[in-house]
Amino acid sequence: MINGADTAWVIVATALVVLMTPTLAFFYGGLVRKKNILSILMQCMVILAVISIQWILFGYSLAFGPDKGGVIGGYEWFFLNNVGLKPLEGQTIPHQLFVCFQMMFAVITPALMVGAFAERIKFTGFLFFIILWSTFIYDPMAHWVWAPGGWLFDKGVLDFAGGTVIHITAGISALVMSLMIGKRHGGASSPSPHNLPFAVLxxxxLWFGWFGFNAGSALAVKEQTVSAFINTNTxxxxxxxxxxxxxWFIHKTPTVLGVITGAVAGLVAITPAAGFVTPMASIAIGAGGSLLGFIFVTYVKKxxxxxxxxxxxxxxxxxxxxGALATGLFASKEIGGADGLFNGNPSQLPVQALSVAVAVIFAAAGTFILFKITDFLIGMRVESRDEKIGLDxxxxxxxxxxxMD
Amino acid sequence: MKYIIAVIRPHRLLEVKHELEKNDIHLMTVSDVLGCGRQKGVTEVYRGVTEVDNLLRKTKIEIAVNDEYLEPAINAIMKAAPEKEVGDGKIFIFDLQECLRIRTGEKGNSAIG
Known part of the structure; x- marks a missing residue:
């Protein structure tokens, strides 16, 4: 049965998540040098177009189609065959709306990685790689964790809006990409952001769109939707x-770049937990994500x-x-999902740890292979002179x- | 004292600056400029329309030096700036009449470096 309120909310949430990709483009675009801003905006906009089509043609079916051995979705829903407007079992929104909502997650995940290989990637190589990555890494990962019958789904992994599927896979793949494509000309400590106001915008x-990302993941209008909403903001x-x-304490100055980076770290950290924890727990989860992010950005990278x-x-x-591990600590059955360690259930944390390990290993190995293939066929890095002139x-x-005018 | 103005390709700036520093020349003023020369222009395409603008982006470096630093400065620029194609830029050299350091009021050779 289609529910009007649920459907209306998920349509709005889907539109909020669409907004996140061009928005991410401005976040990243403001942080690169001015000779490369268009390359960033271009890559994000093109991902929005390419993955939208990939998803309709076959991506959705691979991720959410009828399960094949817990590993991958079948071909039955290729080209949206047999995907109509009647709700799926257990859902109250039209099936094609679910396709759209999930499409926007498939779009933003590869877009997140754009920041890792910024300022030096060849556009052709990028385009080819993104299609491979979405098909061979994102789609299976989404199937394992989210699709009924997926092997991690069956183990009871909690991932409300994509901490594992989206942020860990994108984050780890980003690290592998940045190692394989090499440092930018002039080393890792190249010039500072050319337009911080763009980055703040x-x-x-992103913060605004994330309400659709997290609260929309309830796929309905119910108590859990509001939990996800308040937790995301908190x-x-x-x-x-x-x-x-x-x-302020370590570098003696509060910075704008620090504040916006912290916001994104907090939003990422709460993503897997949004519909499973209390607002007090969300403070700890956001703070922990920020602290870890700070350590890695400031010290480990250097x-x-x-x-x-x-x-x-x-x-x-x-x-x-x-965020994925913290879900196993703070989750509360009263909000949704299962209890975590602090609510007397020690068995959830190992399951969360397993999902983290799987995501890390699968994303790292997969990205390594896909990079090698793309680099061999097309080439990933621009010529040194092109890099110095700028990708735009x-x-x-x-x-x-x-x-001048 | 000499005053050097060099107009170079923007993306050669880092190499030129690096080379100047190797020759112990650390003080310079740099600006983005547009200019016409013999180079036919970088083409830009807007919605399929190719526009060739012969006002091209260049980077201007201005350096004031004592006479003995003139050769090292020019050598550094000549080494790092060229790609051996039309559009590498030009170097202009002037006699410099006077130089003052505003903070101390020093003049001449000691004010320059």
Whole structure:
């Protein structure tokens, strides 16, 4: 039975999540040098288009189609065959609306990785890689965790809105990508953001869109929807304050870049837990994500020397791992899902840890292989001269800014 | 004292600056400029329409040096700036009449470096 309120809410939530991809583009775009801003905006917009089509043609069926041995969805729903407007079992929204909502998650996940290989990737290689990555990493991972019959789903893994499926896979793949494509010309400590106001605009609208991402994942209008809503905001707020205070105490200045990075870390951390914890727990989860992100962005990256340009691994990978594990600590059956360790159920945490390990290993190995294939067939990195001129002019023959009218 | 103005390709700036520093020249003023030369222009495409603008982006470096630093400065630029194609830029050299450090009021050779 289709429920009007549920359907209306999920339509709005889907639109909120669509907004997150162009918004992410501005968050990342403001953080690169001005000769590369268009390349970032372009990559995000093209992912929105390409993965939308991939999803309709076969991606959705691979992820959510009739289960084949717990590993992958079948071909029965290719080209949206047999996917109509009647709700799926256990849902109250039209099936095609569920397709759309999930489509936007499939879109934003590869877009998150854009920050890791920014300023040096060849557009053709990028395009090819993204299609492979979505098909061979995202779609199976979504199936395992979210689709009825998926092997991690059957083990009872809790991942409300995609901490494991989205942020850990994207964060780990981002690290592997940044290691394999190599540092930018001039090393990892290249110039600072060219337009922080863009980045703030982007982060602000990410926060806004994340309400659709998390509260929309309830797929209905019920108590849990509001839990996810309040937790999303609370975790982001706590994370902002923690990052600002860390900056203040350790670097002697509260910074704008720190505040917006903290917001994203908090939103990532609460994603898997949003519909399973209390608002008090969401403060701890947001704060923990922020602290871990801060440590990785400030110290670990510098020490290890990888050039994860915009800290996709530090923020999404690490806050994602924390959020997935924290779900096993703080989850409460009264809100939704199962009880966590602090509510007297020690058996949830190992399941969460297993899902983290699977996501890390699968994303790292898969990205390694897909990178090698793409690099062999097309090439991943631009010529040194093109990199110095900037990707906007060298890849797209356009300039983001003019010097005079 | 000499005053050097060099107009170079923007993406060569880091190499030129690095080379100047190797030759112990650390003080310079850098700006984004547009200019016309013999280079035919980088093409930009907007909605399928190719536009060739012969006002091209360049980077201007201005350096004031004592006479003995003139050769090292020019060598550094000549080493790092060229790609051996039209559009590599130009170097202009002027006699410099006077130089003052505003903070101390020093003049001449000691004010320059």
């Amino acid at each position: 982007g982060a602000g609208f 975790a982001a707020a706590a994370a902002v304050l923690i990052w600002m205070l860390l900056d 020490k290890c020397g990888y050039d994860d340009t915009l800290d996709v691994f530090g923020v999404h990978g690490m806050a994602g791992i924390w 002019l060298s890849q797209h023959h356009e300039a983001g800014y003019t010097l």
